[in-house]
Amino acid sequence: xxxxxxxxxxxxxxxxxxxxxxxxxxxxxxxxxxxxxxxxxxxxxxxxxxxxxxxxxxxxxxxxxxxxxxxxxxxxxxxxxxxxxxxxxxxxxxxxxxxxxxxxxxxxxxxxxxxxxxxxxxxxxxxxxxxxxxxxxxxxxxxxxxxxxxxxxxxxxxxxxxxxxxxxxxxxxxxxxxxxxxxxxxxxxxxxxxxxxxxxxxxxxxxxxxxxxxxxxxxxxxxxxxxxxxxxxxxxxxxxxxxxxxxxxxxxxxxxxxxxx
Amino acid sequence: xxxxxxxxxxxxxxxxxxxxxxxxxxxxxxxxxxxxxxxxxxxxxxxxxxxxxxxxxxxxxxxxxxxxxxxxxxxxxxxxxxxxxxxxxxxxxxxxxxxxxxxxxxxxxxxxxxxxxxxxxxxxxxxxxxxxxxxxxxxxxxxxxxxxxxxxxxxxxxxxxxxxxxxxxxxxxxxxxxxxxxxxxxxxxxxxxxxxxxxxxxxxxxxxxxxxxxxxxxxxxxxxxxxxxxxxxx
Numbered sequence: 001x002x003x004x005x006x007x008x009x010x011x012x013x014x015x016x017x018x019x020x021x022x023x024x025x026x027x028x029x030x031x032x033x034x035x036x037x038x039x040x041x042x043x044x045x046x047x048x049x050x051x052x053x054x055x056x057x058x059x060x061x062x063x064x065x066x067x068x069x070x071x072x073x074x075x076x077x078x079x080x081x082x083x084x085x086x087x088x089x090x091x092x093x094x095x096x097x098x099x100x101x102x103x104x105x106x107x108x109x110x111x112x113x114x115x116x117x118x119x120x121x122x123x124x125x126x127x128x129x130x131x132x133x134x135x136x137x138x139x140x141x142x143x144x145x146x147x148x149x150x151x152x153x154x155x156x157x158x159x160x161x162x163x164x165x166x167x168x169x170x171x172x173x174x175x176x177x178x179x180x181x182x183x184x185x186x187x188x189x190x191x192x193x194x195x196x197x198x199x200x201x202x203x204x205x206x207x208x209x210x211x212x213x214x215x216x217x218x219x220x221x222x223x224x225x226x227x228x229x230x231x232x233x234x235x236x237x238x239x240x241x242x243x244x245x246x247x248x249x250x251x252x253x254x255x256x257x258x259x260x261x
Numbered sequence: 262x263x264x265x266x267x268x269x270x271x272x273x274x275x276x277x278x279x280x281x282x283x284x285x286x287x288x289x290x291x292x293x294x295x296x297x298x299x300x301x302x303x304x305x306x307x308x309x310x311x312x313x314x315x316x317x318x319x320x321x322x323x324x325x326x327x328x329x330x331x332x333x334x335x336x337x338x339x340x341x342x343x344x345x346x347x348x349x350x351x352x353x354x355x356x357x358x359x360x361x362x363x364x365x366x367x368x369x370x371x372x373x374x375x376x377x378x379x380x381x382x383x384x385x386x387x388x389x390x391x392x393x394x395x396x397x398x399x400x401x402x403x404x405x406x407x408x409x410x411x412x413x414x415x416x417x418x419x420x421x422x423x424x425x426x427x428x429x430x431x432x433x434x435x436x437x438x439x440x441x442x443x444x445x446x447x448x449x450x451x452x453x454x455x456x457x458x459x460x461x462x463x464x465x466x467x468x469x470x471x472x473x474x475x476x477x478x479x480x481x482x483x484x485x486x487x488x489x490x491x492x493x494x495x
Contacts, residue, residue, distance in 0.1 A: 159359040163414075166322055168349030168421060169375035253326055254344040 021046060064126050071128040075112065078133055079105050082140035090147040092258060099244045100143050107237025108132070108139045111229050120225060131205075131226060135233045138190065142234035143241050146186035150242055153178035154249055154258050161256055171250040179242040186238045190231040197227055272299035275335055275457045276321070276351075276425050282329035283313075283320055290316045292481045293330070298425075298474075303451055303458045305468035305489075308478035314461040315356070317478065318427045321459065322353045335424070349376060352423030356430040356461075358410035365389070365405075365413050366398040372421040380420055388416040391450055393442070408439035415447065419454070426451070428460040432467070444471060469493065 002019070006012040024046055028038050063074060083101035090096035112132050115121045121131050154161065154175060164174035197203070198220065206223035210216060249258040276298040283291040291313045298304050306314045319325045321332060323344055332339045339347050349372060360368050366385060373380045380388075389397050392412040405413065411431060418426060431447065432440040448471050451458045462468050468475055468489070475492045477485040485492050 159355070159357065160361065162324055163355060163359040164361070164371065164375075165324060165344075166348055166353040166355070167372035167375060167417065168345040168347075169371065170345060173375065251326065253323060253340075255324055255326060 017050065060129070064129065066125065068123055068125045068128070071125040071132065074125075074129050075108075075132045075136065078136045079108060082136050082143075086140050086144040086147065089144040090151065093147055093151055093245055094248045094257070096147060096245070099241050099248070100140075100147070103143055103237045103241035103244060104136065104139045106240050107143075107233045107235070108136045110236055111135055111233040115229055120229070131229075134226065135230055138230040139233045139237040142186045142190060142238050145189075146182045146238040146242050147245060149185045150178055150182035150245060151258065153181055154256075158256060158259060165254060165256065171254050171256075172246055175246045175249065179246050182242050183235075183238045187231070187235060190234045193227055194231055197224060203227065272301060273335075274298065274333075275300040276459075277333040277336075278321075278330060279333070280330035281317070281320060281327055281332060283316055283325060284328045290481050291320060291327075294478075294483045295330075296476060296483070296486060298457055298459065300424075300457055301455050302474055303448075303460065303472040304474040304476060305472035306459060306461045306476050306478060307463070307465060307468050308484075310463075312478040313481035314478055315429050316481075318353065318429050318459065318461055321425075321427055322351055323347055324353075345375065349421045350423055351425045351427060352418035352421055353427040354411075354414050354418050354429065354431050356433050358407065358414040358434070360402040360405070360410055360413060360417075362402065364398065365394070365400050365402060368402060368413055368417050369398075369420045371417060385420070388419055391419070391453075392416045393446060406439075408435050408443060411435065411443055412446070415443075415450070419450065423456070425457045425459070428458065430461050430463065433463070447471065465493065 002015050003012055006015045024042055028042050031038050063070060080101065082104050083097055086100035086104065087097035090100070093099075112121065112128075112135055116123055116128065121127055157178060161174050165171065203223055203226075205226055206219045209219035209222065249256060251257050274297045277296070279295050281291060281294045282289065294317065296304075306317065308314050316325065320327050323332075323339060334342065334347065334350065342350075361371060369385050369388060370380050385398060386395065389395055392415050394409060394412055394416070397409075397413070402410065402413065411434070415431065428447065432443050435443055444467060447458075447460075450456070458472075460468075460471060462471075472489060474487065475485075475489050476483060477492065
């Protein structure tokens with residue numbers, strides 16, 4: 001309907017932005033009725049997301065015309081940004097930025113390198129950057145979920161953790177059940193994405209390939225490959241981050257330093 | 262104030278604190294406490310709520326790091342002992358019994374397994390019988406009463422064969438009858454195993470029944486220490 005009123009592409013885009021912002025405001029207002037105050041965070045996130053994606057889109061236009069090797073710098077910058085965003089979600093956890101940086105770098109890096117080497121991801125910048133960014137972004141989400149869940153588990157089980165410590169147990173062993181729980185919880189969205197692929201949703205890459213006239217079966221299989229890569233990188237990332245973070249909730253004298261009080 | 266115990270006789274000192282202190286950014290919780298506990302003695306720690314009793318006990322188990330002073334275990338600064346070794350030598354039973362969501366046997370095996378050892382079946386059953394729970398080994402902890410859970414918690418601490426046992430108001434969550442039973446049980450075990458024991462309690466009568474020595478804490482400071490009769494009738 002909007003395209004009837006706004007035939008120009010830029011005007012149409014602006015109208016679409018206004019519409020989805022109104023929709024988000026509606027959600028915020030409904031949440032507020034139930035004393036869930038999302039207003040400030042949603043306003044900042046919407047503004048930030050819009051500015052970022054427009055800025056990145058503009059930069060990408062230039063970057064995608066550059067040599068392929070520049071994609072390495074673009075992806076590294078994305079990993080740093082992802083680590084910073086993850087760390088903000090993990091306040092209270094010591095070294096959250098460094099842990100996130102190593103974990104996302106490791107999880108996304110291994111998958112991108114391996115798949116590019118195998119030729120699953122083309123090494124051209126126009127392929128590597130968009131697919132790489134999806135892998136990094138999902139690794140970031142899983143990492144943030146894992147760290148947040150781990151912190152919550154530790155904070156709600158201080159009694160059991162200290163009971164274990166008081167019996168002379170290794171701190172890493174004491175918090176192992178909570179690390180396992182965090183990994184499982186953080187991977188639920190990725191597993192559900194694999195499980196529901198094609199039935200509940202047809203993700204962007206496949207849709208784009210179909211619109212470009214690709215063979216539907218090839219487009220579907222490639223989409224599966226991308227989602228599986230995302231699962232793998234998320235799994236590696238959360239394994240790394242929970243293993244790295246679990247000893248950081250203790251002091252060098254094996255005292256629990258993360259507390260909710 | 263510093264005041265070593267006087268009822269030591271010729272027994273060796275197993276646990277000693279020297280000007281032990283613990284402060285957070287906001288306040289001093291434990292201030293300058295010095296004492297000596299002879300091997301095999303039971304020391305009751307009494308004082309009003311917020312006087313630092315539990316914090317003092319946590320320092321002895323090194324669950325918190327002292328901000329000043331020293332703790333010596335059998336004459337050795339406990340910072341020289343690896344924390345997990347120290348904690349298997351100084352057992353601690355918390356006020357609220359926190360058990361691991363497994364069987365009773367798994368809970369008793371927790372400490373020994375942490376050291377790579379296994380508690381023999383006979384020893385496990387002996388400990389359970391000792392705390393009045395014979396035949397409970399394969400029961401799930403989810404079906405235990407608070408009194409039973411506290412007994413398992415005590416047996417679990419004893420499974421490490423500690424040299425010193427710290428008890429943080431172990432009968433506080435229990436009702437009158439169970440409270441008295443657990444109290445008698447602790448006294449019996451401490452006597453049988455010749456354990457050195459520090460017990461935090463609000464209850465002065467309980468302190469008199471269970472301990473030979475008593476330490477009174479006020480606002481994190483040691484107010485009085487000595488034999489029960491001397492302190493309570495001074």
